[in-house]
Amino acid sequence: MALHNVNPNNDPIFGSEDIHRVAAAKKLPQQEQSPTVIYQMIRDELYLDGNARQNLATFCQTWEEDEVHKLMDLSIDKNMIDKDEYPQSAEIEGRCVHMLADLWNAPDAVTTVGTSTTGSSEACMLGGLAALWRWRDRRRAQGLSTDKPNMVCGPVQVCWEKFARYWDVEIRQMDMEEHHYFMQPEDMLNMVDENTIMVVPTFGQTFTGLYETVKPLADALDGYERETGISIDIHVDGASGAMLAPFCAPDIDAWDFRLERVKSISTSGHKFGLSPVGVGWIIWRSSEDLPEGLVFHVNYLGGDMPTFALNFSRPAGQIIAQYYNFLRLGFEGYQRIHSASYDVCEYLVQELNKFDLFEFLFDGNREKGIPAIAWRLKPGVKVDYTLYDLADRLRTRGWLVPAYSLPANIETMVVQRILAKQGLTIDLANLLIADFKRSIEFLEKNGSTNCTAEDSSSFDHSGH
Numbered sequence: 001m002a003l004h005n006v007n008p009n010n011d012p013i014f015g016s017e018d019i020h021r022v023a024a025a026k027k028l029p030q031q032e033q034s035p036t037v038i039y040q041m042i043r044d045e046l047y048l049d050g051n052a053r054q055n056l057a058t059f060c061q062t063w064e065e066d067e068v069h070k071l072m073d074l075s076i077d078k079n080m081i082d083k084d085e086y087p088q089s090a091e092i093e094g095r096c097v098h099m100l101a102d103l104w105n106a107p108d109a110v111t112t113v114g115t116s117t118t119g120s121s122e123a124c125m126l127g128g129l130a131a132l133w134r135w136r137d138r139r140r141a142q143g144l145s146t147d148k149p150n151m152v153c154g155p156v157q158v159c160w161e162k163f164a165r166y167w168d169v170e171i172r173q174m175d176m177e178e179h180h181y182f183m184q185p186e187d188m189l190n191m192v193d194e195n196t197i198m199v200v201p202t203f204g205q206t207f208t209g210l211y212e213t214v215k216p217l218a219d220a221l222d223g224y225e226r227e228t229g230i231s232i233d234i235h236v237d238g239a240s241g242a243m244l245a246p247f248c249a250p251d252i253d254a255w256d257f258r259l260e261r262v263k264s265i266s267t268s269g270h271k272f273g274l275s276p277v278g279v280g281w282i283i284w285r286s287s288e289d290l291p292e293g294l295v296f297h298v299n300y301l302g303g304d305m306p307t308f309a310l311n312f313s314r315p316a317g318q319i320i321a322q323y324y325n326f327l328r329l330g331f332e333g334y335q336r337i338h339s340a341s342y343d344v345c346e347y348l349v350q351e352l353n354k355f356d357l358f359e360f361l362f363d364g365n366r367e368k369g370i371p372a373i374a375w376r377l378k379p380g381v382k383v384d385y386t387l388y389d390l391a392d393r394l395r396t397r398g399w400l401v402p403a404y405s406l407p408a409n410i411e412t413m414v415v416q417r418i419l420a421k422q423g424l425t426i427d428l429a430n431l432l433i434a435d436f437k438r439s440i441e442f443l444e445k446n447g448s449t450n451c452t453a454e455d456s457s458s459f460d461h462s463g464h
């Protein structure tokens with residue numbers, strides 16, 4: 001049988017047989033094909049994804065230094081779970097845990113426990129599970145029932161709704177109201193009781209970018225404990241904020257392990273940790289806060305390896321890249337990069353205000369939230385188009401500036417948001433403003449394009 005010629009030397013890519021057909025989509029092709037041609041074909045398809053650097057919806061990194069690309073390439077064969085085979089990768093993961101514990105003021109950063117995850121979602125699941133177990137252990141020790149656990153939070157990212165559903169925990173979530181975008185102590189106190197496994201403040205809200213302030217909640221829980229004898233733990237969802245506030249808002253009220261009630265903190269390494277997509281972190285205040293029953297000890301890879309994760313195999317490259325960023329940038333590097341993003345927010349607010357159309361829910365103030373701005377159309381402003389239309393127009397120039405409705409109680413309020421990240425320079429921001437001008441002029445002239453939330457469904461507030 002003649003061998004299929006998979007890579008004829010002289011084939012010009014765009015004259016080859018392999019590229020002259022539609023890529024298989026439903027059935028595995030029968031034969032091998034030329035790597036050069038298939039690479040070109042897939043690469044060309046990916047153009048349709050647009051340009052990640054213009055994606056101002058995502059919280060995740062869209063730019064990395066060349067050295068990070070090289071380290072990712074070097075790590076392609078490393079599985080983070082094989083800690084015995086790749087002891088140095090495991091060592092590097094441990095170093096990152098200690099650095100984060102120190103950054104977040106853990107009482108003893110060297111002995112505390114934590115782990116890398118695939119992102120904040122997995123880290124939140126683990127934080128929630130540990131809280132569920134601590135609560136259950138406490139209740140069982142007192143002979144009390146454990147069949148109705150609940151968690152209390154402000155408006156949260158969807159990962160917490162997943163946590164609640166997957167582990168059968170009731171989620172008590174504050175409803176947003178106009179000018180009341182995050183949980184205040186009164187909201188929280190109305191929701192907590194003896195079955196509350198934890199309160200979850202979001203330190204850098206997905207919808208608005210605002211920090212849900214942790215200290216007033218912790219103080220109120222101290223008072224609640226004095227009155228009722230019931231002690232409720234806090235898990236801080238610091239997906240974005242935990243990698244921002246230490247550098248750019250060092251003087252705001254304590255939000256981290258300085259508050260005794262904070263038992264765990266999660267973050268996304270791939271957001272403001274500046275690492276490529278695929279890494280998150282969770283750190284516990286001390287080893288006592290991670291119930292031993294949740295930790296698995298595996299020995300079939302050699303050695304006794306404790307693991308607490310939802311996945312088994314997972315890539316080590318992002319963790320190695322995280323360590324690169326920690327060493328490469330240090331405290332001052334992170335401070336400089338994130339400050340530049342806050343400066344870009346300031347510039348954007350100043351320029352967007354000139355249109356006299358928008359009211360800001362959050363203006364990117366570095367002491368109040370993450371480098372994001374969120375706005376709605378000014379109440380009373382008379383225009384013949386919506387923010388969905390505006391988002392749609394901006395997309396024709398490649399910009400992803402999501403428009404979305406807020407959650408329960410004010411779901412009729414439509415807002416638009418920009419996340420400023422490493423790589424969104426003042427120069428690019430200036431080009432973006434020119435495209436705002438162009439888009440607004442178009443809509444003023446032509447009216448609404450009748451774009452709806454469904455048409456903008458990829459403009460998801462969660463940033464994905």
Ligand SMILES: Cc1ncc(COP(=O)(O)O)c(C=O)c1O
Pocket residue numbers: 059118119120121122124157159202203204205206237239240268280462463
């Ligand atoms: C506050 C918050 N928590 C959790 C998540 C989930 O993070 P990840 O995408 O890293 O799983 C996000 C994502 O945007 C978020 O904003």
